[in-house]
Amino acid sequence: MAPRRGVRTGDTYTRVVTIGGISGAVLSLVLTSTIGVAAAPAPFSRSVLTADDSRYRFVSKDDGTLVVRAPRSNPAANRREVFSRPRAPVGRDQTTCATWVRHSDALVQEGLAVRIVDRRDRVRAITLTKNTVFGVDWVFNVLTWDTRRNGDPWRTVEQFDMGGAVGTPELGVEPLPWRVCLRATGRTIAFRVWLPGRMAPPAWDDPTYARSTTVPTSFNRVGSPGWYVGHIPPGGKVVYDDLTARVH
Helix, strand or coil: CCCCCCCEECCEEEEEEEEECHHHCEEEEEEEEECCCCCCCCCCEEEEEECCCCCCEEEECCCCCEEEECCCCCCCCCCEEEEECCCCCCECCEEEEEEEEEECCCCCEEEEEEEEEEECCEEEEEEEEECCHHHCCCEEEEEEEECCCCCCCEEEEEEEECHHHHCCCCCCCCCCCEEEEEEEECCEEEEEEECECCECCCCCCCCCCEEEEECCHHHCCCEEEEEEEECCCCCCEEEEEEEEEEEC
16 A cells, blocks of 8 residues: 555564475575565655555665665656665754666656754645756756645746756757755755766856755744655666765
8 A cells, every 4th residue: 555645654564474394394484564665775765746546665775875666566757755774863954865876767857955854744845856848958946845735736836957067969969977965044946967977066146056045934944954856657766875964
């Protein structure tokens, strides 16, 4: 059963069943069940924004990357989650970064999140996401989320054309990996995107690689920094690397 919106997933419980066998031999079967995700999840606290009767599997690899997969049995690609480190610090001003390494489909939506709050079946957050509609993936969206809102749980704050940073069809869209950071300072939300290994990190006020906007006062609140993932098609995956987050 897929988790409801606002339900933290990834928590496991274990049952041990002992079965007597031939000549007194004993066979112990360990049955592990999960809510919404497969066994042995990666060490993240996960909060569902939209479930769509689908689920994701998070796996941390030995090379330090995080792989998020959607089972082929998923009925659709509209699941969205935010996630953070267990016992992540809580604060108002914070920064989170990730390298978007690769994905199975351009419709996969990578993202970052700040001020994540998951309490009493209600999830609130601010996210930065790569646009996926109409294949315009050089556009970035800043959204606010509240799963108790009527209708859609998201509201668009602002969209940004980052074609000068990552390219357009006319210029040629730069292949992944892309490195992206999101920063919250009071009501100001800023982000920067660049091509790791091909250039140095840009300044937060760089006119080509960085942007900023202002969120409503109701989202100038404390929470935890983390990341976002969504729209993975059935059987698809996305790979993140170098996930960093801090409160300052």
